[in-house]
Amino acid sequence: MKAFTNYLKIFMGVLVLTFGMVACDKEDYLIFTAQEPSEAISFTNNASDTYLLSADSRTNIAERFVWNKPDFGAPTTVSYVVEGSVNEDFSTVDYSSGTLNETNHAVTINNLIALATAMGLDADPNTNGPDGQPNNSGVVYFRVKAFVGSADAVNNASSVSDLMPLNIVMVEASSGGGGSGVEKSSWGVVGSAANDWGNAGPDLPFYTTDQADVFVAYVNLKDGAMKFRENNDWGNNLGDDGADGTLEPGGADIMVTAGDYKIVLDLNSNTYTIEPYSWGVVGSAYNDWGNNGPDAKLFYDYTTDTWKAGVKLLDGLMKIRLNNDWGTNFGDDGADGTLENGGADIPVTAGFYTLTVNFNDNTYTLESSDLWGIVGSGYNDWGNAGPDFMFTPLGEDKWIAENVTLIDGMIKFRINEDWGVNLGDDGADGTLEANGADIAVTAGTYDIMLDFSGADPTYTFITK
Numbered sequence: 001m002k003a004f005t006n007y008l009k010i011f012m013g014v015l016v017l018t019f020g021m022v023a024c025d026k027e028d029y030l031i032f033t034a035q036e037p038s039e040a041i042s043f044t045n046n047a048s049d050t051y052l053l054s055a056d057s058r059t060n061i062a063e064r065f066v067w068n069k070p071d072f073g074a075p076t077t078v079s080y081v082v083e084g085s086v087n088e089d090f091s092t093v094d095y096s097s098g099t100l101n102e103t104n105h106a107v108t109i110n111n112l113i114a115l116a117t118a119m120g121l122d123a124d125p126n127t128n129g130p131d132g133q134p135n136n137s138g139v140v141y142f143r144v145k146a147f148v149g150s151a152d153a154v155n156n157a158s159s160v161s162d163l164m165p166l167n168i169v170m171v172e173a174s175s176g177g178g179g180s181g182v183e184k185s186s187w188g189v190v191g192s193a194a195n196d197w198g199n200a201g202p203d204l205p206f207y208t209t210d211q212a213d214v215f216v217a218y219v220n221l222k223d224g225a226m227k228f229r230e231n232n233d234w235g236n237n238l239g240d241d242g243a244d245g246t247l248e249p250g251g252a253d254i255m256v257t258a259g260d261y262k263i264v265l266d267l268n269s270n271t272y273t274i275e276p277y278s279w280g281v282v283g284s285a286y287n288d289w290g291n292n293g294p295d296a297k298l299f300y301d302y303t304t305d306t307w308k309a310g311v312k313l314l315d316g317l318m319k320i321r322l323n324n325d326w327g328t329n330f331g332d333d334g335a336d337g338t339l340e341n342g343g344a345d346i347p348v349t350a351g352f353y354t355l356t357v358n359f360n361d362n363t364y365t366l367e368s369s370d371l372w373g374i375v376g377s378g379y380n381d382w383g384n385a386g387p388d389f390m391f392t393p394l395g396e397d398k399w400i401a402e403n404v405t406l407i408d409g410m411i412k413f414r415i416n417e418d419w420g421v422n423l424g425d426d427g428a429d430g431t432l433e434a435n436g437a438d439i440a441v442t443a444g445t446y447d448i449m450l451d452f453s454g455a456d457p458t459y460t461f462i463t464k
Contacts, residue, residue: 041146041159054171058110060370123170136170180305191226201462213267218300225253283318303395310392317345378409378441399450410438432457
C-alpha cells in the first residue's frame with residue numbers, strides 16, 4: 001500500500017508539472033485590455049499671469065507644459081498630444097504638438113503669436129477691436145490628451161486634462177514711430193576678402209550716419225581684396241588706385257588682412273578709412289580673462305543702433321573691451337547699468353544671456369535669454385566635445401553665428417544646449433522644422449544666419 005501511495009504521488013506530480021507547462025503556453029496568449037485611468041491626466045505646471053508676445057523674442061520658450069502619466073491598467077505605451085485653441089470649447093484646434101512620448105512640451109512665443117493672429121490680435125497701436133478698445137490682448141486655451149494606440153482611433157482608452165488658459169498680450173510698437181534712425185545704405189563691401197566677389201552672398205552693408213553721404217560698415221574680412229559698390233552691381237564701384245585712401249570710379253582693388261574692421265566711406269570727398277574694430281566680452285565668466293580664447297564678439301544691430309552678443313556665461317566677472325585688448329575697456333562702477341572706461345568688473349551668474357550695449361550713452365543690459373546654438377557631429381560631437389556655438393539675436397528677427405568651423409557631418413539648431421526645442425531640415429530645402437532632420441555639412445568655415453521673420457524659419461550658410 002505504501003508503494004502504491006508513493007507511486008500515486010509521483011503520478012500527480014508529473015500531472016501537475018505537465019498542466020503547469022500547458023498553462024504557461026496558454027498564458028503567452030493572454031490579452032490585456034487598457035481601461036480608462038483611475039486618475040485623469042492633468043497639468044502639473046502653473047501658468048504665468050501674462051505672456052508678453054514680441055516678434056523680437058518669438059523663438060523664446062513661452063511655457064513648458066508638464067503633466068502626470070496616467071495608468072491605463074495595461075503594460076502598453078502611452079502617447080500624448082498638447083492642443084491649443086482660441087475657443088474655450090475647443091470648437092477649433094488651432095495648435096497641435098503632434099504625438100509625444102514624453103510628459104512635457106515647450107510652446108514658444110511664436111506659437112502664441114500664431115494663436116493671437118488667429119484671434120485677430122495685432123501689435124499695431126493704431127488699430128482697435130469692435131468695442132473701440134486696443135485689440136492686442138486675449139485668452140487662449142491649452143489641454144493635453146493621453147491615449148493608447150493612435151490619437152484618432154475609435155473607442156481607444158484616453159484621458160483629457162482640464163483646460164489651462166493663458167492670458168496673452170501682443171506688445172505694441174511705439175505710436176511715435178521709433179527705430180534707431182540708422183538705415184542700410186545702397187553701398188556695400190565686395191571682394192575676395194568679403195563675399196567671394198558676390199558669389200558667396202550679398203555685399204557687406206554700409207549704414208547711414210548723421211552726416212549726409214557718409215556711411216559706416218562693421219565687417220569681418222579675410223585675407224584678400226575688396227572694393228565698394230552700389231546696389232550689389234558693378235555699374236557704380238570704387239577702388240583705390242594709389243592705396244592712399246582716396247577712391248576712384250573703377251579703381252584698383254584694396255588689399256586687406258583678415259580681421260574685424262570699421263570702414264567709413266565718405267562720398268563727399270571720395271575717401272575712406274579702415275581700422276581694426278571689434279567689441280567683446282572678457283572675464284572669468286567667459287574666457288578666463290582672455291587666457292582661454294578670444295572675447296565673445298558683439299555684433300552691430302542697426303535697427304537699434306546697439307551692439308549685441310548672445311553668450312553663455314559662468315559664475316564670475318566680466319568686462320567689455322575693444323579689439324581683445326585692455327587699452328579700451330568698460331566696467332560698471334555703480335552696478336547701475338552705466339559703463340565707465342576702466343570701470344569695475346561686472347559680476348554675473350551662470351546662464352545664457354543677451355548682452356546689449358548702447359555706446360551712444362554708454363548703457364548696457366544683460367538679460368537671461370533663450371539662445372539658439374549649433375550642435376552636431378559636424379561641430380561638437382552632438383554636445384560631447386564642448387558647448388554649442390551660440391548665435392546672437394539681431395533686429396528683423398535674424399540671428400547670426402560668425403566664423404563657425406565645421407567638419408564633415410551633421411548639425412541641428414537647438415535652444416540653450418537642450419533638445420527640448422530643436423530645429424532641423426526635413427526637405428533639405430533651407431526651411432527649418434521643429435525636430436526636423438539632421439542637416440548635412442561639409443568641412444569649412446561659415447557664417448550662418450537664422451531668419452524667423454517669415455511664416456517658416458530659414459537658414460543660410462555663407463562660405464568664408
